[in-house]
Amino acid sequence: MLKKLFIAGFILGGIVPLFGQVHKNELSIKETITDRELTIPEEIERNFDQLLVDWKKDLSPSLNCTSNFDTDVAYPDSVYINRLYSLPTEMELVYNPVVRSYIDMYTGRMRRSVEYFLGKSDYYFPIFEQALDKYNLPLELKYLPIIESALNPTIASRMGATGLWQFMIGTGKMYDLEVNTLVDERRDPLRSTDAAARYLKDLYGIYGDWNLVIAAYNCGPGNVNKAIKRSGGQTDYWTIYPYLPKETRGYVPAFIAAAYVMNYYSAHNICPFEYKYTHSTDTILVDKQLHLQQVAEYLNVSLDELRTLNPQYKKDIVPGEFKGYVLNLPSINAPEFEVQRDSIFAYKATEFLSHRKVVNPNGYMAIAATNGAKYKVRRGDNLAAIAGKHGVTTAQIKQWNGLKSNRLKAGQILAVSAGMPANKEIPQEISQPTQDLLAENTSQTTSENQPSIDNNDSSSNSLSDYFAKMQERAIGADPDPASTKESEPHLPVVNVPDSDTSELADNTRGRDIQRVQTIYHKVRIGETLTQIASKYNVDREDISSWNKLKSSVPKVGQRLVIHLPAQKEALVAEELPSISEESIEQVVADVKTSVQDKAADRPLASTSSMVTSSSKSVTVKKEEPKVEKKNTPKPAKEPAKQPSTYTVKKGDTLGGIAGKYGSKITAKDIQKANNLTSDKLSIGQKLRIPR
Template sequence: MTLPNRVVTHYLFPICIFLLSACSSLSPLHNADSRQSGVHNQEDTGAPTAEEMSYLEIEPEQQLAEELAALEKTGAWEPGKLDNTPQPVNEVTFDFPITINKQVQFYLDQFQGKQRRHFSRWLARSTQYQDDIETELQKAGLPLDLVYLAMIESGFNPSAYSYAHAAGLWQFIRGTGRNYGLRIDTWVDERREPKKSTQAAIKYLSFLHKEFGDWYLAVAAYNAGEGKIGRAIKKYKTRDFWQLASHRYLALETKRYVPKLIAAIIIAREPAKYGFTDIPYKKPVQYDTIELPPATDLAAVAVTAATSVEKLRKLNNELRKNQTPPGKKEYLLRIPEGSKELVAQNLNRLHPVITTAYKTHKVGKGDTITGVCRKYKINKTILLKANDLRTASLKRGQRLRIPYRTTKYVLLAKGETPESRFASAGKDGEMILHTLKRGETLSKIAKQYDVPVSVIMQWNDIKNVRKIRAGHHLALFLDNGVNSFTNSMALTNQLKKGSIVTLNDQKKWPGSNAEGNRIWYKVQNGDSLWTIAKKFQVSARQLRQWNNLANNLIHPGTKLVIKNG
């Protein structure tokens, strides 16, 4: 693809400030009759998540309508003409075609007037990404001035998200983003990763310029879709953007896109000339990278890097959760500059700490136990036990304790091991040895004890799950202090070392009584089949069999029979 060389344009613009409506950096540029893959204007059924909604910088519909109404009053859309009046001028080099007309002047005035605050913020952010974007544009042979397309798309905000479901610096919707190589799923949204989204935008812009042979048409198609622009060319038999814009076929939201970009380029190349002299420009973010296994918790990385999860999320803006994606591939994570060596030193000292915490739910009108359980993704037994409830009836205004598991990470002291830390817990700690049976997997064991697979692997220094065999012993550490991995069926009554009861010392277990070769036990609040089985040194399967239980669900007050021998 052959592109024009950078051209030198001489210009002098009168600085006229009209009091027109302001808009923010994004607008819901959704053209209802678009049929093709414009960045904005393709149907996208994915609703924004709560997290995405928090990043919205949307132009209110009322302000958008006011701006478009004011733009309409500028009159006919015609090609611009340079002012050749002999006056002192500055020489500025552009490599995107610069035209001055009423519509371009409208946005020059907007950016210096009511949109000045927004434009100042865009300029301040621009220096974080400009060098990297221009480097990629230069590699592709595209005009460097296209860097400011990201300015009018997102205000250089990689987290920007619009109601049209467009995201990132370049405001891709899902379909177009995926078409140009971006990964977008529940774990990762590469539209929000500056480098990868820039490469995708460059591919798309290269395609559009090759398709239309004109940069005005190419950037208009970036907004409206190549199908819309192609039909406009066919309908009016012209490839002149300004002639197409003089007709009503193209939406005003699309027509404004070209003059808005031109005005942004003009001011951004010489901001001081237009009064932007006090901009707090931001420096490009510097970082190191490390390769991490799948499903690595960012909280663990934060501890090793002496940083926070929030800072890691900012450096890895494409991640949608606080962990690296699951799967088979390692993930290249960005960490604060200078912390790579620190992470390497601290990895072997890292130790997970999991506890049970509680949030409060206030019962509202129409709330039911089933509905509350569904909302918080817990089962009915857990909720009843956590609140010492014997029935499922709720009262409006009642406050429920909602248990959930929290995870944090600590660094072991020099020379300290997980075993020594648990040993130092003394009476509050317990280690359970689990013997692997044929056909058992770590996933099955993790579910049984409600412990993450990754933690079991760390406890037992397992590097490869394929190498574990039947007969191997797994150490599972449970204690009642801060180092507790709680069982989901016993959130309120955890095991303590020394509380294991045999048939010979059943009197130590409150609620139990002997009858011949049997022991009867009355289920208490917080009990689970698993905890009872462990305390009486039998299996949960045996308890189900002896008591004709169809599953592991038990309720306070139920009497269970414990057989001897």
């Protein structure tokens, strides 16, 4: 019993003085917290080791160091407390044993690393301070990249975080940082610092506490929110400290220790190294592919210096043809780059920029031209159907497009004809009877005393008259003799196709007319084949045939293939008259008569004419003498053309109906001809189509 009382008294005697001392000094948990499980974050160890390797060539010991010792000096806790408290900062920089352990780490075994990033801070800190001040943030946040990357812009973590501010790809793109194979703006000091400042400002808007902001920057807002929830809703960093991930617990203490050592390094006999960097730089906008080695060799600049000024270009390539990119150069070399810009782009371009623009595969004999027909693949299309629509084979389509299989993707653009090169004309042969006819008529109408006709002087009039007469004959109207007699005869270069060529043109026109558009219709409740056929202006028997329907009642939800006829193409094809040998004979005879009439009224000049056999055309040139213009009688008006009628179908509109009758008929013309007060139509309505 006496023994137990003695032990209890001993314990109480030790606790009471300790409690009184704590109460007397009013120490808080943030000043007394300890963590036996605390470990040095792996990123800090790795970053500093990489720092020694990468910067040794750019840094040298300072010649202005005032300390003659290279050993650390230990101070009592009160000194550290007062020094941290006296720093002019907005953020709360408290002291506790965890912070002390990081101060001892920086000033002890990592003092050599501190010398290196102290020298580097002269280059990067002005960039950080400018961005932080732009967004009205505490300037002491500039010490954060020391913990994140040891001021190394090209370093990357095991998890993929990259750059001075260690952005992940997703977070970087949220703040407009471009990341691709050649360019990584997370490594760009200016762009990444601006993005980091905006990210920190957003985090402060969430938490309102800078220590929580730093913790969230390291481990993510999700982990911080979990720690707050587990602590019962506490929002003080040191209160939720035990609930944070182990690697994040040391993050804020490391930041406080970095702020301390960056301001009081001389008190611990640490001398900053001198960093050799370019003090004055200019930016150049690059709009072509460029390799940094081209600039280095042409301007005699160190490649390492260019890489230091442009760390965002991962492969030393500036992809300027994709978009304009900025290239940082020493100010002394920037004017020379502008003067020699074209020469620099061309310098050893094939050696440093090895990508080829066009490569023809071995054995590939594709002949598809740029002016060949194209087709955009729709959902449900296949090669056989596309080939059938365009009158070619599947093998040809695969050859023209370099396809290895029959698989297609919706939206894919396919060449569906071989086409012809843009600088070539399709040769046309003229049959022998046609050549004889043209030669005979030309020899009769040209002589030494006959005036020559200038083909540059309204050379299209004869052909215009010819087509006008052909259209009049097609509708049964007689041409106006006065107009034919008084019209000025001009004979242009006429390409005369033979019967074989005409037949080929007719076949091509027929194939164009037969082209149809394939769509798919999903059957709805209550729909019948008759309604569907009326909707798309097709026959119900055709729908049954296309879909191989065994019943006249389609199933709800069934997808039906509908081939829409190309009505507009057919209409245009019908309106264009074909040119036959008899038509050409009539044109030559008309021109001959007109030229002879003119020759009787005017003095004759020298004549030159020829039949060009290589181009299979007839050319007659005329130099027209200066004569006074005569008043010619106005041609008689053609009889008014009778309007046609059109029956409105389901889905028709005034604009659609007008389009079926060519570009000369508009919706307003149809509306006016039928005295319509609105553009609403009813199925079965008869419309007069003006001509």
